Amino acid sequence: MSKTKIVSPGEKLGVIEEYIPGSGTYEEDGKIFSSMAGELEIDPKNRSVGVTPSKKPAVPEVGDVVEGIVVGMKEDVALVKIVEIKGKRPLTGDFSAQLHISQVSKDYTKSIFDAVNLNDRILAKVTTGWAPYQLSTVDDDLGVIYATCTKCGGDLVLKKGKLYCTNDNISEKKKISRLYLLKE
Amino acid sequence: MSQRIVPTVKRRQIIELSESGRRMDGRTLTDYREVTIQTGLVEKAEGSALVSIGGTKVIAGIKFEVGDPFPDIPNEGVMQVGAEFVPFASPEFEPGKPDEVAVELARVVDRGLRESKVLDTTKLCLIPGKKVWIVHVDVYILDHCGNLIDAAALAALSAMLTASMPEACIEGDTVKLTGKRLPMPLTDIPINITLAKIGNKLFVDPSFEEEEVLDCRLSVAFKQNGMLCAMQKGESGYLTPEEVLRAVEIAKDKSQEIRKKVVESLKLNCDKVGEY
Amino acid sequence: MSESKIERLISEDGIRCDGRRLDEIRPIKFQLGVLKNTDGSAYVEWGRTKILVGVMGPRESHPKHLALSDKARVEAYYRMASFSVEEWKSPAPSRREVELSKVIREALEPAIFVEFFPRTSIDIFIEVLQADGSTRCASISAASLALVDAGIPMRDLVASIAVGKVEGKLVLDVQDKEDKAGESDMPMAYMPSKNAVTLLQMDGQITHDEFLQSIELLKKGCIEVYKKQKEAIESHFKGAVSNEEEA
Secondary structure, eight states: OOOOOEEOTTOEEEETTTOEEOTTEEEETTEEEEOSSEEEEEETTTTEEEEEESOOOOOOOTTOEEEEEEEEEOSSEEEEEEEEETTSOOOSSOEEEEEEGGGSOSSOOSOGGGTOOTTOEEEEEEOSSSSSEEEEOOSTTOEEEEOBOTTTOOBEEEETTEEEETTTOOEEOOOBOTTOSOBO | OOSOOOOHHHHHHHHHHHHTTBOTTSOBTTOOOOEEEEEOOOTTSSEEEEEEETTEEEEEEEEEEEEOOOTTSTTSOEEEEEEEEOGGGOTTOOSSSOOHHHHHHHHHHHHHHHHTTOBOGGGGEEETTTEEEEEEEEEEEEEOSSOHHHHHHHHHHHHHHTOEEEEEEEETTEEEEEEEEEEOOBOOOOEEEEEEEETTEEEESOOHHHHHHOSEEEEEEEOTTSOEEEEEEESSOOBOHHHHHHHHHHHHHHHHHHHHHHHHHTTOOTTTTTTO | OOOSOOOOSBOTTSBBTTSOBTTOOOOEEEEEOOOSSSSEEEEEEETTEEEEEEEEEEEEOSSGGGOOSSSOEEEEEEEEOTTSSSSOOOSSOOHHHHHHHHHHHHHHGGGBOGGGSTTEEEEEEEEEEEOOSOHHHHHHHHHHHHHHHTTOOBSSOOEEEEEEEETTEEEESOOHHHHHHOSEEEEEEEEGGGTEEEEEEEEEEEOHHHHHHHHHHHHHHHHHHHHHHHHHHHHHHHHHHHHHHHO
């Protein structure tokens, strides 16, 4: 492997006649500058230049899988607070997101309350690039991963595809993730 | 002022017009708006001045108070500059505690006055180490049509130049006022000039609509002898070093023009300032 | 202003009270990534001035109505620790701290690609642990490294330094003693590769000629600080690589 070169923001990397500006760079007056601190990467085949930083801002991007808590319920929408972005560093704040009834599953969802409820912990995929981020739980891995009983607050456990309260054995309907945390 | 909608269309218009050296209100880039100064408006203050620059209106008042000196300068009086944004001056102003814009304004005005040594604070000592004059210079923004810094600085200066201080006599450890008036111990006439950078042009004395779209501003204060005594770049744009040099050059010329105006309208005897 | 016989701050042969030449900066040491709970951080020792900077964000703006629809909202909070100066300082922010927070923010914002992160906040927290002059310059220079550490895209690093006039001579990088006794103080922040001045203040009295000389001296000083910033970035990355190899 060749020796890595570390560049800093503002460093001139080349001109657009030479390279295509890649990630971690910006173009100004035909010149390409680094916008990040990181390793300089020149791809001679594609004639592109880019900079790989050690960290990227931890903001949700389209396609990211996030973990969130349902903090509000409206007619067709669940309001979600994103607390973790999978594969990114821990957040120093949280991000507002929404799960619309049409984005819950492949099947028809009659009521948003049949999918999630207040305080549920969910896994979801981000589908838009800014707050409030739109979420989808259509994939099998996505949906509720932990919930408590709306009546007594006891843990809900996954039994034969349904969620049951550990205290009174009442079942609750939800869009359950394949990764639900408490299984019998 | 936290969220300012940038009227991009207006910015484009202003820039296009500036290419031919003109501005929305018909001025050239180096024209200052009309300045008027009215002093002595508030009889209960030791000095006061209502200044307008175009539509911008600012009033400044001076009050004297007997107080304690700062421990590190026990034999000098204290000058304190404050700025208040009256809510009716602009829909952007909110009542309550002064925000960072007001704090910056007051401190820039303060620096211009203080660093030029306009007021000889060594002459404001009453009982060395114990009692001194505290001079409150408070500026109220009444109507915001741009360039508050220059207007506030000019109002504070004019109030000071036309103020008189109370005469005091010392009896033991107490300070008694005689009811008579003394001239202020003044030593200079500092003038602050603000320029805005919009696109790649410099605009002297920016109007409100120019301020809404500016990249940044630079304020420079000059003493009577042409020395620089304070400077402040504001807002989130930048200047090249070459632009800074040009701005200072222009501001220097303008400061002489405005000083002349001050001297004329206050009927000052220029030679007198600095004699006290 | 005191009447007592003051010691000379500059010797006959142009050496300052701490042994520096007139145009010599103090030893400066930057370090990136010093805090765990922030998105980015940096520490600087600038002579005896010691400052810690933490960046949080981009994160959702709170309260939400302050969010900007087209860009990130940048806020700087410059605070001095109560024990950072000779005499105890009240921890409540003074007017000076409010103003410095504003100009520091305005010095850094032109460097940040704020348009990449609409409706978020980038908060820059600056804690001066020990103040020995030029704290705003050290804060800006360290904060731009903390932003880099957070991975926030930037046009350039912002480097900052001050020129003062002491005993009639222009000196680069004023320390507290020189600042207090000096005739003027002029801090500047500069993005060298963009030729952009993002902070400029001055108090005191200088002639037009001295002003012209000051700008030249400030540019030279900023470029020296810029080099130190780049060195710090390089050693931070080299350190990260060798840590990975160990693991």
